[in-house]
Amino acid sequence: MAANEQQTALLAQRLAKNRALTGVERAAVVMFALGDVHGAPVWDQLDDLEIRELSAAMSSLGPVAPETVDDLLIDFVSRMSATGALNGNVESTERLLASLLPKDRVGQIMEEIRGPAGRTMWEKLSNVQENVLANYLKNEYPQTVAVVLSKLRAEQAARVLAILPEDYALDVVRRMLALESVQKDILERIEKTLKTEFMAGLSQSSRRDAHEQMAEIFNSFDRQTETRFLSKLEEAAKESADRIKQLMFTFDDLAKLDSAGIQTLLQEAPRDRLAVALKGASLSMREFMMSNMSSRAAKMLTDDIEDMGPVRLRDVDEAQAGLVGLAKDLAAAGKLAISKSKGEDELVY
Incomplete structure (x- = not known):
């Protein structure tokens, strides 16, 4: 075993x-x-x-x-x-x-x-992008495509036809014009093919990696919960735990931002939340942040941290998570680049 x-x-x-x-x-x-x-x-x-x-x-x-x-x-x-x-x-x-x-x-x-024949499948098919559906249907027999398009909304069928090769699309149109009621067993066979070949493949290709989803969940945990879960997951499934840790982006990973990125983050971060976040940060992280500020701003922030007194760990976790969230938002807006290690070209967010 x-x-x-x-x-x-x-x-x-x-x-x-x-x-x-x-x-x-x-x-x-x-x-x-x-x-x-x-x-x-x-x-x-x-x-x-x-x-x-x-x-x-x-x-x-x-x-x-x-x-x-x-x-x-x-x-x-x-x-x-x-x-x-x-x-x-x-x-x-x-x-x-x-x-x-x-x-x-x-x-x-x-x-x-399970639904009555056609109901669930055609509803699902109506949500598929037209170019994806057309790319699949162009390899099918025109009579089959005629049946499929006859079951879709008129506007969706029109967009699919516009994407298909012109001669092929005209053949499909002629068959749709001559199409009579489709026998139940033929319709069920087409449904089954769409389900097993097209929809299953589409679902598999668009399925998000479970480790990525779990990394996001772990990022939302407070520090104590995260540590407890990772420790126990390492005992139960070490490979999965290692993979999740690799995909997680944490407050400590902010130290991997380049100078332009960290300065952008510091400009956008609320000063009071930054002070709380750094109150519970390591000395190296605090020095990294301060080194990317002006001496005056660094001095004011240091004074804020010293004057606030004891701070609850939960408040520190929330402030640090807020900075991580802000970094992700800025990355999504193209204002900074986030990578899992310095010097790495691949963007992970």
């Missing part, structure tokens, strides 16, 4: 020894752990029934051991960040929903997913 498999098995044993939780109770633990700030986007995605059921589970959850909470969250992070850890399909989705929602609600959702 590989090292990662052994670590996963050990974690599963620990979960089994802790209090047995139902699916909705596990979700309740996660929502409590996320809190109001990080949990808000999740609540926004739930309907009234889901909110009521999850709220009921949270209100009756009772005490949960810290190790149970840690194990549940680490198990989730490990599965999300490990390559191939998740296999999304109709069956696995139905099993997951069955552990969280009432049976009748699961049946309703799965019926919508």
Whole structure:
């Protein structure tokens, strides 16, 4: 058994020894752990029934051991960040929903997913960019393309036809004009081909790397939570932990900005938040920041830091996270360049 498999098995044993939780109770633990700030986007995605059921589970959850909470969250992070850890399909989705929602609600959702012939697939296809769809269809038999375009909105079909080679598009138009009602089995066959060949490939090519997503989540943690999770993830899945650390952009990485970049950041940063951020920074980081200021500005900032007295670690973390967020915004606007190491040409944000 590989090292990662052994670590996963050990974690599963620990979960089994802790209090047995139902699916909705596990979700309740996660929502409590996320809190109001990080949990808000999740609540926004739930309907009234889901909110009521999850709220009921949270209100009756009772005490949960810290190790149970840690194990549940680490198990989730490990599965999300490990390559191939998740296999999304109709069956696995139905099993997951069955552990969280009432049976009748699961049946309703799965019926919508499987849907009557054509419904779900054509709705999905209507959201695909016309040039992407045209590039795929140009290799198909014109009669098949005629059927597909006849199922789309008129404006979308027109844009696809305009992109296709002219002679080929005219052939498709002639076939659409002569098109009669399509037999159900032919339509289902076309749907199946679109689903297995086109939509599956499109989903795979556009799927974001799970490690990148997890790195962003870890960047949002406070310092203590980040350290705790990384430590435990290193025990459970060291390769995933190392990959996440490589992708994370932290306050200490600001020292890798070039002179122009750090000066731009310092000009945009609120002075009071900068002082709080540097209050809990290392001496080398403080010196780096000060060396890119005028002597007068550096002196004023030093005085601000000395005069503020003790500062809560949470406030320092928030101020430092604010500077990291500001750096990312400036990079997105093209005002500075962020790289993971000095002298590296590749931009990571």
